[in-house]
Each structure stands twice: as C-alpha cells, then as structure tokens.
Amino acid sequence: GAVVSQHPSWVICKSGTSVKIECRSLDFQATTMFWYRQFPKQSLMLMATSNEGSKATYEQGVEKDKFLINHASLTLSTLTVTSAHPEDSSFYICSAREIAGADNEQFFGPGTRLTVL
Amino acid sequence: AQTVTQSQPEMSVQEAETVTLSCTYDTSESDYYLFWYKQPPSRQMILVIRQEAYKQQNATENRFSVNFQKAAKSFSLKISDSQLGDAAMYFCAYRGSGGSNYKLTFGKGTLLTVNP
Secondary structure (H helix, E strand, C coil): CCCEEEECCEEEECCCCCEEEEEEECCCCEEEEEEEEECCCCCEEEEEEEECCCCCEECCCCCCCCEEEEEEECCEEEEEECCCCHHHCEEEEEEEEECCCCCCCEEECCCEEEEEC | CCEEECCCCEEEEECCCCEEECCEEECCCCCEEEEEEEECCCCCCEEEEEEECCCCCCCEECCEEEEEECCCCEEEEEECCCCHHHCEEEEEEEEECECCECCEEECCCEEEEEEC
16 A cells, blocks of 8 residues: 555656646545655755645745646645756655555655656 | 754675664754655665654664664664665655654765675
8 A cells, every 4th residue: 555656757858848747646645745856866855845725835945936736636746847947857756645644654656757858 | 954964975785794874863853753765776765664753662674773862863774684685775864743844854865785
C-alpha cells in the first residue's frame, strides 16, 4: 500500500512551453501533497505544500505564477511549469501525506525529470 | 528555521562491514520527528528509519539503527553488515510536531559507496 505515482516520468519540452506533471496517490487519500525540486547531486528543496481544495503554500523564493499547483481531489495534485526555460530543467518529486495514516510519514513519488531545450 | 546538517558528503564501506552516517540538526521545538531516507540511482525516495523525539529508545529496523542524542541534537545512522544494495544517497530529514507543519527539511545528503 501507500503508493504514489507521477506522470510523466520524464519530459522534454521547448523553451516557452508549459508542462504539467501529475502526482497521484493510488491506494490512499492524501490531504496534503508536497512538491520538491532536486538538482543533480543535491538535496530535495521543498517548493510548495498543496492541500486539497485550497491554495498551495509556496516556499520563499518560489514563483507561484511560474509553478502552478492544483490539488483538485484527495488523490491528485498537479504542478504546471509555465513558460518553461532551460533553468527550470530539474528533477521534480512529489510526496503525499495519508489522511488516515500515521501523521509522521510522507510517501514519495518516483519523480519526473524535466528537460527544457 | 530548522536546519539539518550532514557533514559527510561521501562515505565508503566494505561489504559486510559497519558504517555510520552523521546528522545534526537545529531546532527550538521540543517535539519533532527525524528520518533517514535512502535515494538509490533510481531516485525513488525510500524511508529507512524514523525516530520520534519524545522516545528515548533508539529506533532499529533490521540492519539499520540510529543513535539519537536529543541534547546534542544529533541523529546518526548505523548500517550493519553492509550490502551492495545499500549503496545510495542518504538524506537525514527533520519534521516538526504537527498542526500545519508537516514539512520535511532535508540535509544535503551523504553518498554511500559499498565496496565488494
């Protein structure tokens, strides 16, 4: 149990286009989902916290108009990178916190590699 | 703000030997959670072990154990009988005690190499 999926697993796009990444909790309901960004050989940096039915809370320095987050249901959150540029190329990871589970664990998706040409 | 420090960018260990990864953190909270995550080349984050700060007993999961020193704000991970499959990046992480604060703060990671 407690499986989180991400789609797509990798994507290549042209500069100036928008890319949507989906994060789904497959076998549980997630009241909160988190979006992280990871550059090569670096740690995970939290971008935003997404609560179902409400606006996402962005970390300092993260452009909310650039990285649009929607958490429309208890099993799906989406991250849209708008007008992507090469510096947005990175590995994006989501995690989900289960409503009914122990409140101290998050389950991570497998990540999405974004390359902007 | 909470910070997590992993002072060892890289570590290596011989297969079947024991290795300890260091982690220190800074917080003003009295109740919190600490985690060790493993990130293999697949980049899937895997929870290795977790510790609740209010528990004095060190957590253990099979070959993995921690040395939690609350006063020193230290949380090291010991891997016993190291296996080739243990080779990965290991991240120490901190999480506050609850309410709206479920965010994880990660250290910079330690790359563990296991030599056959």
